[in-house]
Amino acid sequence: MKKILWISVFILTLSACQDNTKKENKAEKESQPKAETKTAKPAFDHKAYKMKGMIIAKNTFKVFKSNIQAVAAKDGLSGVVDFCHDNAMKLADSLGKSHNVVIKRTSHKLRNPVNKPDIDSEAVINEYLRLQEEHKPMEPVVMKDADGYVHFYAPIKLKKDCLKCHGTPGKEIPEPVYKLIKSKYPNDKATDFKVGELRGIWDIKFLDMADK
Ligand code: HEC
Known part of the structure; x- marks a missing residue:
C-alpha cells in the first residue's frame, strides 16, 4: 500500500512545479490524512x-x-x-x-x-x-x-x-x-x-x- 502511495505522490510531483518538488513532497506527506492512504490516490485533501x-x-x-x-x-x-x-x-x-x-x-x-x-x-x-x-x-x-x-x-x-x-x-x-x-x-x-x-x-x- 505504501508503495502505491509513493508512486502516486511521484506521479503528481511530476505534473507539478519542478522547483517545488521537495517542498511539495513534504507538504503532501504531512497533509495526507491517514484514512485517505487506503485509496492511495489523493496526495492532497x-x-x-x-x-x-x-x-x-x-x-x-x-x-x-x-x-x-x-x-x-x-x-x-x-x-x-x-x-x-x-x-x-x-x-x-x-x-x-x-x-x-x-x-x-x-x-x-x-x-x-x-x-x-x-x-x-x-x-x-x-x-x-x-x-x-x-x-x-x-x-x-x-x-x-x-x-x-x-x-x-x-x-x-x-x-x-x-x-x-x-x-x-x-x-x-x-x-x-x-x-x-x-x-x-x-x-x-x-x-x-x-x-x-x-x-x-x-x-x-x-x-x-x-x-x-
Ligand atoms: C435570459 C437568458 C438566459 C437564461 C434564462 C439562462 N442563460 Fe445561460 N447564458 C445566457 C447568456 C447570454 C450567456 C452568455 C454569458 C456570457 O457572455 O458569458 C449564457 C451562458 C451560459 C453558460 C456559460 C457557457 C457558455 O455557453 O458561454 C452556462 C454554463 C449557462 N449559460 C448555463 C445556464 C443554465 C444552467 C441556466 C438555467 C439555470 C441558464 N444558463 C439560463 C443566457 C441565459
Whole structure:
C-alpha cells in the first residue's frame, strides 16, 4: 500500500512545479490524512477541496439567480440577456476574488467563445458526456493542473428555467429573445438543450495552495 502511495505522490510531483518538488513532497506527506492512504490516490485533501468547491459553485449559482430574477422582473428576458452579456464574467470574477479562486463556466456547446474550455476542462466535459450517454451519474472532480493548482469541476445540468434561453429557438426561446442572443453572440451554439442534459461545467481554480 505504501508503495502505491509513493508512486502516486511521484506521479503528481511530476505534473507539478519542478522547483517545488521537495517542498511539495513534504507538504503532501504531512497533509495526507491517514484514512485517505487506503485509496492511495489523493496526495492532497481531495475532500476538503470538493466541499469548498461545491459550496462556492452553489453560492455562485445563487448570486447569479437572484441577480437574474431581479433583472427579469424589471426588464424581462431580453434584459437578462443584456445583463448576462455585460455582467456574467464580472460577477464570476468578483465572487472568485472573495473566495480566492477563479470561477469559470465552460461548455461543449458555447454561447460566449470567451468561455472556451482548456485541455483539462475539455477532458472533464468529454468524460461527463460519456457518462451521460451511459446514463451514469456525474460526480464532481478534483484534480491538479499542470502548474500544480487544484481545480474543482462539477456538471451544470439544464433546468426548466434555462430553456427560455438554451432550449429550441422559436419553441422554448421566444423569437425576439433569440434574435437578441444572436446579435450579441453570432456563433451561439448553446441552444437545443433538453431538461436534465449536461449544459456545461464549473471550473473552480483554487489559488491558495499550500505548496505554491
Ligand atoms: C435570459 C437568458 C438566459 C437564461 C434564462 C439562462 N442563460 Fe445561460 N447564458 C445566457 C447568456 C447570454 C450567456 C452568455 C454569458 C456570457 O457572455 O458569458 C449564457 C451562458 C451560459 C453558460 C456559460 C457557457 C457558455 O455557453 O458561454 C452556462 C454554463 C449557462 N449559460 C448555463 C445556464 C443554465 C444552467 C441556466 C438555467 C439555470 C441558464 N444558463 C439560463 C443566457 C441565459
